[in-house]
Amino acid sequence: MSKKITYGMVGGSIDSMIGEAHRNAILSDGRAKLVSGCFSRDYKKTLKTGKKWGIKKDRLYENYLEMAEEESKKKNKIDFVVIATPNASHYEIAKTFLEKGINVVCDKPLTTTVKEAEELKQLADDNDLLLCVTYSYVGYPVISLARHKIEKGELGEIRFVNVQYxxxxxxxxxxxxxxxxxxxxxxxxxxxxxxxxxIGSHVENMVSYLIGKEIDSLCARLDTFVESRKLDDNSTVMINFKDKSKGLLYMSQIAIGENNNFNISVYGSEATLKWSFKQANKLTILHEDHEEETIQNEDEIPGTNIGFKNTYTAFITDLINKKNGEILTNDNAHFQSVNAGLRGMRFIEKCVESSKNGGIWVKF
Ligand SMILES: NC(=O)c1ccc[n+]([C@@H]2O[C@H](COP(=O)([O-])OP(=O)(O)OC[C@H]3O[C@@H](n4cnc5c(N)ncnc54)[C@H](O)[C@@H]3O)[C@@H](O)[C@H]2O)c1
Incomplete structure (x- = not known):
């Protein structure tokens, strides 16, 4: 087997929500090895996480600045860094590694403003580096199949998309x-x-990926139901796409009793397509005569989040091919790149703008 490429990680210590999902996804792909990290602001947690993953102590760092500096000087520097810290630190961390010539994988949302996301895109493109955003839900094989069916026109003309997360x-x-x-x-x-x-960033990305249409305008209402909170805990967004199709997106974190319930229905002029995260390897197509067609992907690996794994498989494949001389950029990448991250930031900013102005329609 050829030599593995290497990566490091900022954030995602063993007590974090998503750190292990990233590492396990890369492990199940099998072509990249974790060799470096600053998993927490607390060095003891970095050491603990590093020990679990067999990383040498001299590649465990007190802070990400030191990590970027030291890693960039090494002959065997990491091929990419994964960023799994709270959102507001993504921009500075990604910028630091891009400036040091290291490819970046960043969790969603990419940044906290459109301006920051634009800067990261410019920096990545100028330095010929790949920047992937881990929108992991589009990694499910039935989601690529659904996109293919929609593209081929199997649902007819797309009229309406209804999503609940x-x-x-x-x-x-x-x-x-x-x-x-x-x-x-x-x-x-x-x-x-x-x-x-x-979670709205995941929804926007899923809708864009599935139906491949650009948003023309949106109208959003962001609610805060739990008193004293400064930010939304429930959100409803209506969308007009650039053609005649429309969408309704509902995101909530106060839907008591619900546990990550992500459902999508795409209504075309000839058929309806449905997917639910509860049965993430299944796709249902409804026809006019109530005939129900079910497609089940049987390639599931027990205990693996296949969406996350395939997200990394797409990125690592592109990165290896690029190292081998193929011309690959963030514009022709097979993974969700900085372009998707930037579009996601525009979606968030436009939703906030619409809601702050009483739920007016705003151009995208
Ligand atoms: N793709 C997905 O499905 C998915 C799911 C959950 C979370 N996320 C995203 O992952 C990111 C992390 O979320 P979480 O829920 O795991 O958060 P968390 O609070 O559980 O973990 C954050 C981690 O970052 C570390 N950290 C914070 N600042 C740091 C710094 N300056 N340097 C090094 N480490 C630092 C913390 O110690 C902790 O280990 C967020 O951007 C979130 O939106 C994505």
Whole structure:
């Protein structure tokens, strides 16, 4: 087997929500090895995470600035860095590594403003570096199949997209005790929006990926149901696409009893397509005569989040091909690149603008 490429990670210590999902996804792809990290602001946690993953102590760092500086000087410097910290730090960390010539994989949302995302795109493109955003839901094989069917016109003309992404974990004021809730609801660590950014970014990306249409305008209402919060915990967005098709997106984190319930229905002039995260390897197509067609992907690897794994498989494949001389950029990449991250930031900013102005329609 050929030599593995290497990566490092900022954030995502073993007590984080998403760090292990990234590492396990890369491990199941099998072509990249974790060799470096600054997994936390707390060095003890970095050491603990590094020990679990067998990283040498001299490549475990007190802070990301030192990590970027030291790694960039090495002959065997990391091929890419994964950023899994709270949203507001993504921009500075990504910028630092891009400036040091290191490819970046960043969790969503890419930044906290459109301006920052534009700067990262410019920097990545100018330095000929890849910048991937881990919109992991589009990594499910049935989602690529759904996109293909829509593109081929199997649903007829797309008329309406109805998406619900609902969770209940923020239905009560838990932010004083729960660190993941605490930073998400703090504008200094999260940005201008909570729910619209945290899960709305996934929704926008999924809709764009699936139906491949550009948004023309949107109308949003961001609600805050739990008192004293500064950011939204529930969000409803209507969309007009550039053709005649339309969409309704509902994102909530106060939907009590719901556990990551992500459902999509795409209504075409000839058929309806449905997907739910609860059965993420299944696609249902409904026909006019109530005939129901089911497509089930059987290639599931038990215990693996196949969406996350395939997100990394697409990125690592492009990175290896680029190292081998293929011309690959963020514009022709096979993964969700900085372009998708930038579009996601525009979506969040436009939703906030619409809602702040009483739910007016705003051009995208
Ligand atoms: N793709 C997905 O499906 C998905 C799911 C959950 C979270 N996320 C995203 O992942 C990111 C992290 O979310 P989380 O819920 O895991 O948060 P978390 O609070 O559980 O973990 C954040 C981690 O970052 C570390 N950290 C914070 N600042 C740091 C710094 N300056 N240097 C080094 N480490 C630092 C913390 O110690 C912690 O380990 C967020 O951007 C979130 O939106 C994505």
């Amino acid at each position: 609902i969770q209940g974990w923020l239905a009560k004021k838990i932010e004083d005790e729960n660190k993941q809730a605490q930073w998400r609801l703090d504008p200094n660590q999260s940005g201008f929006a909570n729910t619209t950014a945290d």
